[in-house]
Amino acid sequence: QVRLVESGGGLMQAGDSLRLSCAASGLTFSRAVMGWFRQAPGKETEFVAAISWSSDTTSYRDSVKGRFTISRDNAKNTVNLLMNNLKPEDTAVYSCAARLPGLGGITARVDEYTYWGQGSQVTVSS
Numbered sequence: 001q002v003r004l005v006e007s008g009g010g011l012m013q014a015g016d017s018l019r020l021s022c023a024a025s026g027l028t029f030s031r032a033v034m035g036w037f038r039q040a041p042g043k044e045t046e047f048v049a050a051i052s053w054s055s056d057t058t059s060y061r062d063s064v065k066g067r068f069t070i071s072r073d074n075a076k077n078t079v080n081l082l083m084n085n086l087k088p089e090d091t092a093v094y095s096c097a098a099r100l101p102g103l104g105g106i107t108a109r110v111d112e113y114t115y116w117g118q119g120s121q122v123t124v125s126s
Contacts, residue, residue, distance in 0.1 A: 002026040002115045004096050009120030012086050016124070020081040022096030022117055030074040031101035035113055036081045038092035038122075047108035048094070049081060059106050063089070086124045093119040 008020040020036070035050035049060045049070040058070055064083075072079040079096055097113035104112070 002098070004098060004115055004117035006094065006096055006117045006120035009094065009122045011123045011125070014087055014124055014126050016086050017082070017084045018086060018122060020083070020094055020096075020120060020122070022079045022081075024077045024079070024096075024098060027098060027115065028101050029077040029098075033099040033101075033104070033106050034070075034072060034079040035097045035099070035106070035108075036070060036079075036094060037097055037110065037113075038090075038094045039119075040092040043092075045095075045110050047110070050106040050108065051079065052106050053101070057106055059108065061108070083122070086122075088124045088126045091122060091124050093121050095119040 003025045005023045031053050036048040037045050038048050039045040047061050051058050051070045051072050067085045069082040096117045098115040100114045
């Protein structure tokens with residue numbers, strides 16, 4: 001059974017930094033593309049960042065470029081999202097997602113990720 005468990009969310013102030021982590025089990029993590037997505041109240045789930053299995057390729061949505069960094073540790077089956085200079089518009093539930101190994105490279109498409117975590121709330125006040 002595949003499990004993705006996020007941790008590290010919380011209530012922050014604008015300008016703060018926060019690190020989210022996602023622990024994976026039940027899949028060949030070292031071969032899976034991993035992504036972070038977020039969903040704000042009343043809005044659709046949107047892509048935040050993704051990383052290839054080897055970490056040689058990353059992708060970010062424009063609004064977080066230069067502020068967020070995605071990384072992974074294949075030895076620990078974890079993927080992280082370091083968020084710097086947080087803004088109120090970053091407030092959302094953040095979820096990690098895994099794309100089945102062998103189905104392709106990094107993608108921003110929600111429907112191309114097979115497994116999802118429950119999510120972790122990040123709230124940024126101004």
